[in-house]
Amino acid sequence: MGNKYIRLFACCLIVKGNRRATLVDLQRGDFIFLPLQIAELLLQSNSVTVAQLTSAYSEEDAGEISKYFDHLIKNEYAFYTDEPESFPLLCLDWKTPNHITNAIIDYDRNSFFNIRDVVNQLEQLGCATIQFRFYDAFDFSFLMQTLTHVADGIGKIRSIELSLCYNPLISKLQYLKLINLFPRVISVVIHSAPDGYDYKFPGSIHELRYIQQKITNETHCGFISPEYFRANKYFFTESLQFNSCLNRKIAVDKTGDIKNCPAMKHSFGSVFSTSLLEISHQPDFQKVWSMNKDKIEVCKDCEFRYMCTDCRAFIPDEYSKPAKCKYDPYTMSWA
């Protein structure tokens, strides 16, 4: 294979951290670790053959490198070719036709803004995904009314995630029927439940989960952990340029304040006095959108930086890494 080129599949991208690199597989949604030297070699591998790549190394080292390459080939991260120019790199642009792509609406028993009005405004903004987070138990008819309203809209809202407080009067079967009735509801998580439960609809992304964790307000969010990592093209390319949590997001907190995130302190206005459209076009509101990981201390040296969802709500100062992240890229360890 010496006179061939080794080429990573375009969907497998190297992210160099301080001490090691990750090879992120955007197609199969996974990643592996790579030593930095191997990552360096792979980054030059378009223009030089495997023999040329290893020529500067001792026989022993060259053998180790070949073993590594064979491992990448065997696991389908890379392939050997005679014509590297036929296999261009993946275009890493991210763009969207929608001014707002996702929203969070928080609600509890003291909230009194009109959810349906907020939904109408989001639809006008082109928002495709809404997360509703209800901190208190609401009856089934309230849920039905809200979802029926979304379903009767102009069809811009394409997926809905529900985070609901456990209500002993609503059965699992009712929730399952609800998901069947409103296919846009892709995920229902019942928090503060007496027991855990996990149901994934066969052959689809829809899920119903019960979790015992008690969630009473917005401070439950913002944890960073490998189980929340996302290795996909949309998320990765967006993270390269933009904030991986807040880009094109708008949030209405339980009091009706319009924010970048319900857990952030700064309010840009209230749904009672101003429109989401107006707020979402303010430069101040959009400022945080462009806060990508390369601008954030510590994160910029982390090998997980384009897979992990940032948090700007819980931070000591503007450019700090998320306070709820326990990973240290300089020691490669989780505290």
Added chain:
Amino acid sequence: MPMILILTAHGDHSTDQTIDWLNYYNVQYQRINIDDLLANHTVAYSIDHNHSEFTIDQHQTSDFKVVWFRKSGVFRSSDLMLQSKNILSDQLSSFLSFEYTAFIQALTISFTKAKWLCNIEAVNSLDKTKQLILASKAGLDIPESLITNDRKQAIAFLQKLKGKSIIKPLAESEIFGTPENKYSISPKLLSKDFFRYFKRKKFLPSLIQEYLEKDIELRIFYLDSECYAMAIFSQLDEQTKVDYRNYNFKKPNRFVPYNLPKTILKSIQCFMEYAGLNTGSIDMIKTKSGRFVFLEVNPKGQYDMVSNPCNYFLEEKIALSLINKLN
């Protein structure tokens, strides 16, 4: 008054995404899902001595400047057809189906001022054999093929090919049957002696082609003379070796962007011109010996499966193509 008409089907996600971009560029359009044309729209075609006028709702079809034929609806599953099912051994539904086809034909030719993205008439007049002939004329390599109803002919053809051969449907790949007993009609490898032990001397004319030892499969989305190519590494997986559509969902085939050689690009442009198409999804194979072999074009092919893995933003490019055609 919208100047762009989109003919598509209910629930087509690719149409939704392209429409998002039309909204972004702030152009007016009318979407019609052909499957609910008869149930949810009012159509009228009035013809008299000196005038004819085809209207859909409040629009005259002759006023549309651009028509995008994205997808045809499935008339078979419309309410009307389901009601007529099994009546008089399906003679009624067969009649209705012909009537419907005649109506769609009348609709198609009523867009007198329109520039098309994917001209319906070109689509309807292009079968697999014509595609192969035109491709070859345009300088593209094609698989050696025989369509025959005769066992002897088939045996001789397999002998001539020496290597492996495949059989594939002349029209479309289909899956049918009952939920318990499904039959998948798709390209299948033939054993060397397949026709020797075949009982019948005559059968329904069938398409036999030489089997190509794949290096990679290519799926090319063509739009207004541009090619957006994707390589599919289907030969890495036994399950997808003959046809990548035997998807392996657990470990999907590698889909990556690909640069076509210039000569192939030129021939593809030439072929599409012969076929009267300004868009389509082209299937090709690059063989282990370095041949680029044309298999077929699907004028209304899915572009999402190329756009997404290669990050080509084809949805936006289609929207811009429609907008360009307005001017």
